[in-house]
Amino acid sequence: MDRPLPLKRADFPHVLAITTRWMDNDVYGHVNNVVYYSFFDTVVNRYLIEHGALDFANGPTIGLVVETKCNYFQPIAFPDTVHAGLRVVHQGTSSVRYEVGLFRNDDKTASAQGHFVHVYVDRTTNRPVPLPEPLKKALAGLHR
Known part of the structure; x- marks a missing residue:
């Protein structure tokens, strides 16, 4: 299996700053791997909510996660700020593949x-x- 190279911040059309919390660190002194998936979820869903594409409480359509993967290159730890980059690399009839890059503080490499x-x-x-059309419209700004 080939290991990908870290992407650059400039590879992502949307970036969201997320503050780490004390409780995100594990006993090894860095953010626990499960928290990275929370960062993925946060950047995608916040983007969709802010662009009118997701009504998680009452909307007739919901997105179910059917696949996910994360490659780790260097640790992130509290009190770092994570900058979560977001892009769409595939849009099908009923599915979307989002890619997320997590950047520590001012780092330009994921x-x-x-x-x-x-x-x-x-x-x-x-x-x-x-x-849905509102989702397609929101995704248009994320294609790379």
Whole structure:
């Protein structure tokens, strides 16, 4: 399996600053690996909410994570600020593959990066549905 090279901050059209918390550190003195996935979730869902593409409480369509991966290059630790870069690398009929780069403080090279795939489904039936127009519009600014 080939290990990817860390991406650059400039590779991402959207970046969100996320403050680390004391409790994010593990016994080894750096942010625990499970927290990285929380950063992924935060940058994607906040972007979608702010761009009118996600109503997580009442919307008829929801995104289910069906695949995720993270590669770690260097540690992040409290009190670092994480800058989560976001881009879309594939948009299908009912799915989107997001890539996320996590940058420590002012670093220009990713400390970690990965992806997750959302399949958009009807909230009631859990069956895949075509991407709603507001979502397509929001995603347009994330393509690379």
